[in-house]
Amino acid sequence: MKAQLVVIGGGPAGMAAALKAYENGVKDILILERDNTLGGILNQCIHNGFGLHTFKEELTGPEYALRYVHMLKDTDIKYMLNTMVIDVTGRGDKDNELKDIKDACVVTAMNGEMGLLKIEAEAVVLAMGCREKTRGALNIPGFRPSGVFTAGCAQRYSNIEGLMCGKKVVIVGSGDIGLIMARRMVLEGAKVICVAEIMPYSGGLRRNIMQCLDDYDIPLYFRHTVTKIEGKDRLTGVVICEVGDDFAPIPGTKKHYDCDTLLLSCGLIPENELSVAAGMELDPKTGGPFVNKDFETPKRGIFACGNVLHVHDLVDNVSKESVLAGEGAAKLILEGVKDWGEVQELKLPAKSQNTIPKDFDKTRQVICIRCPRGCLVTADKKEDGTLDITGNSCPMGFEFATNEMTAPKRTVTSFVSIKGKKNPVPVKTKGEIPKSSVFECMKTIKAVELDREVKVGDVIIENVAGTGIDVVATGETDGI
Amino acid sequence: MIKTDVAIIGAGVNGCAIARELSRYKLDITVIDRCSDVCEGTSKANSGIIHSGYDAKSGTLMAKLNVRGNLLMHTLSKELDIPFKKNGSLVLCFSQEDMGKLEELKERGEKNKVPGLKILSRDEVLKKEPNISDNVYAALWAPTGSIACPFIMTVAFAENAIKNGAKFMMSTLVTDVSGKENDGYVIKTSKGEEIEADIVINAAGVYADAIHNMVSKNKIKITPRKGEYILYDKNVGNYVTSTLFQLPTALGKGTLVTPTVHGNLMTGPTAEDIRDKEGTDTTAAGTALLKKKAVLSVKEGYGRNPITEFAGLRATLTEACELNNFEDEYLGCGDFMIGEVKDAPGFIDVAGMGSPGLSCAPATAEYVRELVGKIKELKEKEDFNPVRKGIKAVNGATEEEIEALIKEDPRYANIICRCERVSEAEIVQAIHSILPATTLDAIKRRTRAGMGRCQSGFCNPRVVEILARELGVDESEINKAQDGSYYVLSKDAN
Numbered sequence: 001m002k003a004q005l006v007v008i009g010g011g012p013a014g015m016a017a018a019l020k021a022y023e024n025g026v027k028d029i030l031i032l033e034r035d036n037t038l039g040g041i042l043n044q045c046i047h048n049g050f051g052l053h054t055f056k057e058e059l060t061g062p063e064y065a066l067r068y069v070h071m072l073k074d075t076d077i078k079y080m081l082n083t084m085v086i087d088v089t090g091r092g093d094k095d096n097e098l099k100d101i102k103d104a105c106v107v108t109a110m111n112g113e114m115g116l117l118k119i120e121a122e123a124v125v126l127a128m129g130c131r132e133k134t135r136g137a138l139n140i141p142g143f144r145p146s147g148v149f150t151a152g153c154a155q156r157y158s159n160i161e162g163l164m165c166g167k168k169v170v171i172v173g174s175g176d177i178g179l180i181m182a183r184r185m186v187l188e189g190a191k192v193i194c195v196a197e198i199m200p201y202s203g204g205l206r207r208n209i210m211q212c213l214d215d216y217d218i219p220l221y222f223r224h225t226v227t228k229i230e231g232k233d234r235l236t237g238v239v240i241c242e243v244g245d246d247f248a249p250i251p252g253t254k255k256h257y258d259c260d261t262l263l264l265s266c267g268l269i270p271e272n273e274l275s276v277a278a279g280m281e282l283d284p285k286t287g288g289p290f291v292n293k294d295f296e297t298p299k300r301g302i303f304a305c306g307n308v309l310h311v312h313d314l315v316d317n318v319s320k321e322s323v324l325a326g327e328g329a330a331k332l333i334l335e336g337v338k339d340w341g342e343v344q345e346l347k348l349p350a351k352s353q354n355t356i357p358k359d360f361d362k363t364r365q366v367i368c369i370r371c372p373r374g375c376l377v378t379a380d381k382k383e384d385g386t387l388d389i390t391g392n393s394c395p396m397g398f399e400f401a402t403n404e405m406t407a408p409k410r411t412v413t414s415f416v417s418i419k420g421k422k423n424p425v426p427v428k429t430k431g432e433i434p435k436s437s438v439f440e441c442m443k444t445i446k447a448v449e450l451d452r453e454v455k456v457g458d459v460i461i462e463n464v465a466g467t468g469i470d471v472v473a474t475g476e477t478d479g480i
Numbered sequence: 481m482i483k484t485d486v487a488i489i490g491a492g493v494n495g496c497a498i499a500r501e502l503s504r505y506k507l508d509i510t511v512i513d514r515c516s517d518v519c520e521g522t523s524k525a526n527s528g529i530i531h532s533g534y535d536a537k538s539g540t541l542m543a544k545l546n547v548r549g550n551l552l553m554h555t556l557s558k559e560l561d562i563p564f565k566k567n568g569s570l571v572l573c574f575s576q577e578d579m580g581k582l583e584e585l586k587e588r589g590e591k592n593k594v595p596g597l598k599i600l601s602r603d604e605v606l607k608k609e610p611n612i613s614d615n616v617y618a619a620l621w622a623p624t625g626s627i628a629c630p631f632i633m634t635v636a637f638a639e640n641a642i643k644n645g646a647k648f649m650m651s652t653l654v655t656d657v658s659g660k661e662n663d664g665y666v667i668k669t670s671k672g673e674e675i676e677a678d679i680v681i682n683a684a685g686v687y688a689d690a691i692h693n694m695v696s697k698n699k700i701k702i703t704p705r706k707g708e709y710i711l712y713d714k715n716v717g718n719y720v721t722s723t724l725f726q727l728p729t730a731l732g733k734g735t736l737v738t739p740t741v742h743g744n745l746m747t748g749p750t751a752e753d754i755r756d757k758e759g760t761d762t763t764a765a766g767t768a769l770l771k772k773k774a775v776l777s778v779k780e781g782y783g784r785n786p787i788t789e790f791a792g793l794r795a796t797l798t799e800a801c802e803l804n805n806f807e808d809e810y811l812g813c814g815d816f817m818i819g820e821v822k823d824a825p826g827f828i829d830v831a832g833m834g835s836p837g838l839s840c841a842p843a844t845a846e847y848v849r850e851l852v853g854k855i856k857e858l859k860e861k862e863d864f865n866p867v868r869k870g871i872k873a874v875n876g877a878t879e880e881e882i883e884a885l886i887k888e889d890p891r892y893a894n895i896i897c898r899c900e901r902v903s904e905a906e907i908v909q910a911i912h913s914i915l916p917a918t919t920l921d922a923i924k925r926r927t928r929a930g931m932g933r934c935q936s937g938f939c940n941p942r943v944v945e946i947l948a949r950e951l952g953v954d955e956s957e958i959n960k961a962q963d964g965s966y967y968v969l970s971k972d973a974n
């Protein structure tokens with residue numbers, strides 16, 4: 001088999017790179033995806049907060065992915081699902097010139113229908129995403145019962161399979177996935193006892209601390225970690241300790257919590273098995289390969305973008321970067337091999353170190369949750385009863401703070417089950433509903449069992465909980 | 481009431497190896513274990529080393545069985561398709577003053593008939609193992625030192641035993657053993673039904689004392705000695721090629737650094753006597769100690785990517801008693817206690833099986849067969865089949881082999897565990913094998929799904945789904961190991 005460009009991974013990175021290369025004139029493009037749908041990790045990120053940069057509106061993960069899938073289906077870009085790439089070989093190195101671009105790379109993949117595939121490609125884009133840090137890597141002592149999950153694993157169980165992992169949850173690490181899962185578990189009926197974070201700040205967004213923890217009165221303990229996992233079959237409890245500046249537990253601070261579930265949200269690692277096997281060195285700073293300004297790795301013809309290159313906080317930034325990689329690949333294919341140039345100094349997102357200010361005064365202050373910036377906005381009552389709003393960086397902050405002081409509102413996301421189907425379909429409230437109606441809304445959503453096919457945007461529940469707002473589908477019954 | 485010729489209590493490597501050895505003969509064999517799968521006790525948490533045999537005191541049963549067991553493994557690993565590698569081992573000596581101890585070890589080994597022992601100079605050691613630490617002065621090289629997969633070893637013995645007629649009763653706790661009036665024993669279990677056996681073999685690991693004490697007035701005691709480990713990513717699997725031991729130093733007994741047969745790097749074990757026979761938890765102190773001791777053997781730089789920590793319990797005999805078969809051989813707390821119990825004819829202990837019990841297992845099985853032969857006449861089966869084949873795996877296969885596998889079963893193309901590259905076909909075969917894998921841990925031991933660097937973060941939901949589908953049960957009924965170790969709640973739970 002042959003293709004001009006092979007893209008490995010059909011997540012947001014892979015799709016954006018393929019679309020850009022197509023737009024720039026590469027017509028023979030093949031995306032290989034090991035899962036049974038396109039969309040990558042976004043399919044399980046059913047919460048909202050995506051797309052503010054790319055689409056100028058707030059979408060859920062599946063909606064964001066579907067936008068790309070629909071764009072893809074309007075082109076001649078081919079894709080193969082259930083197809084696992086097991087090897088990528090580049091024939092040239094940045095220091096030993098490649099003569100003919102036609103020979104640049106070979107991709108080996110497999111799927112059930114076609115067996116083993118060898119695809120010759122002029123260029124390859126690596127877009128395999130990332131994975132989560134595990135308990136072993138974190139070295140948490142104790143027993144090894146079931147009930148200890150990475151937050152992303154619990155997220156998949158919940159949002160893709162519609163299955164709950166447990167009822168009483170402790171979360172260690174305050175990365176965004178953990179924060180988002182704290183809210184998910186509460187909305188789906190579990191009790192989340194606390195989040196323990198070893199650092200004096202959170203790696204998660206401030207707005208997630210507010211809308212996922214604070215909204216549900218879940219305590220976040222900084223400078224705390226899990227020092228023992230208990231239970232010989234299923235998890236029965238954990239011990240949490242305060243740590244000192246050396247991160248060692250401080251004697252006398254031990255506290256035991258009964259729980260049946262421990263979620264780990266301690267960071268992501270780029271998934272570079274294929275890159276290493278292709279002979280690439282990884283940058284210890286990013287965990288991904290080195291690339292030049294066109295996002296080409298030192299193995300000529302092989303490009304990389306998205307979370308396989310370095311871990312991005314935001315999918316919008318993944319898309320932006322992947323467009324550049326798609327452009328680079330198109331340039332190589334259409335214009336031929338030029339000098340590789342220099343290693344690009346990647347603009348890594350500043351490591352977020354978020355806290356909620358100590359003197360945060362709930363009666364007159366809010367953290368805006370409209371965008372990832374999370375401005376601290378102060379709303380002081382003026383003598384005439386109107387609000388004096390300061391600290392916002394844009395009109396959204398003004399509006400948010402005003403609402404929050406008078407009638408706070410939230411968007412609710414969840415999923416509904418479909419009769420006869422294993423996997424549920426994700427849904428959201430089409431607009432914001434009063435915060436006080438969130439649980440009533442969830443109750444209505446959980447009572448639904450649909451008996452029909454669903455397309456994105458279909459109304460699932462009209463006027464949910466009397467709020468005047470509809471619940472709509474954010475995914476489709478036939479997957480993506 | 482179930483009647484059987486031989487009842488074996490415990491389906492660890494010893495119980496399973498004995499079952500397989502006895503299945504050569506016209507005997508009705510029943511293996512009983514309280515766990516849902518074989519290899520849930522000490523056999524699943526050890527160093528996986530097939531020692532060459534210089535360590536055990538000369539003249540002990542341990543020394544004899546170790547050298548014989550090592551020899552047998554070379555052929556058995558092929559016959560039973562057990563991952564096995566003769567990688568050789570080095571005992572590192574860190575100072576001239578300790579050379580005497582190294583020489584002593586070599587002499588003892590030679591007395592035990594360990595082949596090929598040689599003392600290597602520092603330069604020779606460095607040539608073999610470039611990542612060895614600068615502290616090394618000299619080392620004892622044992623070319624027959626090997627590594628094996630303890631899980632597959634146990635599973636392979638069990639599967640082959642089943643193929644040759646042995647029966648396995650899983651999730652069955654033995655609660656009482658009592659002698660019958662004339663001869664033979666009645667075994668009571670948690671399952672209710674009683675088992676009547678002519679011969680009972682006690683291979684209950686750290687609980688062998690409890691089982692022994694049910695039938696004998698001469699009590700024994702086993703103290704669990706915990707050993708903790710750290711397992712590292714395959715990206716440092718080549719850090720060393722041979723197994724590195726340390727001569728005991730002022731710091732105490734050393735720790736080992738070894739590649740595993742599957743290509744990871746492992747350090748461990750610690751040694752701590754504990755009370756809890758279920759105490760396989762890891763501790764912060766344990767892992768810290770391992771990190772400190774390992775750098776005595778190897779240069780730093782191996783330890784950036786630990787993927788898991790675990791612990792196992794050595795069944796250490798702290799009170800022994802006499803056995804019928806011990807006239808000339810040494811018996812006591814430093815040795816294995818294998819033999820017919822004096823006041824319980826027909827009851828055979830396989831107790832105190834600390835290290836190197838895994839290495840000895842094939843020889844232990846032969847030894848126990850001889851003991852059984854003294855009690856009961858053994859007639860060979862004409863149709864005994866010594867061969868067991870493992871599940872064909874995608875990982876490690878050539879492209880042509882992979883192509884053939886997918887043709888045979890398209891599910892070979894569906895990779896479920898991305899780290900260890902394990903396919904759906906392999907998992908389904910494990911579920912429907914002669915010794916069905918019905919839990920995630922059982923699947924992990926047979927296929928390695930979930931053993932890799934992401935520790936099942938990716939494949940956990942997928943394996944649970946396949947298990948539920950193949951067994952025709954709800955996902956909430958799928959366990960990690962024993963009952964109650966579920967992963968998800970039933971959909972109608974709330």
Ligand SMILES: Cc1cc2nc3c(=O)[nH]c(=O)nc-3n(C[C@H](O)[C@H](O)[C@H](O)COP(=O)(O)OP(=O)(O)OC[C@H]3O[C@@H](n4cnc5c(N)ncnc54)[C@H](O)[C@@H]3O)c2cc1C
Nearest residue numbers: 009011012013033034040041085128129152306307314315
């Ligand atoms: C559990 C989890 C939750 C997250 N939640 C958020 C969030 O809420 N918001 C946010 O902005 N970011 C989130 N992220 C970060 C997220 O990874 C990125 O924002 C974005 O999805 C990355 O896009 P990607 O295309 O690089 O990777 P992915 O979306 O992971 O896509 C990679 C794709 O490559 C495929 N693939 C991998 N290897 C192979 C192979 N060998 N052969 C074939 N196909 C292969 C995978 O199946 C996958 O579909 C999350 C990440 C994780 C792991």
Ligand SMILES: Cc1cc2nc3c(=O)[nH]c(=O)nc-3n(C[C@H](O)[C@H](O)[C@H](O)COP(=O)(O)OP(=O)(O)OC[C@H]3O[C@@H](n4cnc5c(N)ncnc54)[C@H](O)[C@@H]3O)c2cc1C
Nearest residue numbers: 490492494514521522523527529654685707836837838839
């Ligand atoms: C830290 C450590 C490192 C080691 N390293 C090595 C090594 O490198 N090389 C080597 O050769 N050896 C090594 N060993 C020793 C080796 O692991 C053991 O000798 C061997 O695994 C013991 O096997 P077993 O079958 O006797 O016991 P186990 O594997 O413990 O099996 C006993 C079984 O009995 C069952 N059982 C117990 N009570 C009952 C009951 N009442 N009813 C029903 N079933 C019951 C249990 O469920 C269990 O499955 C090591 C041991 C440890 C702990």
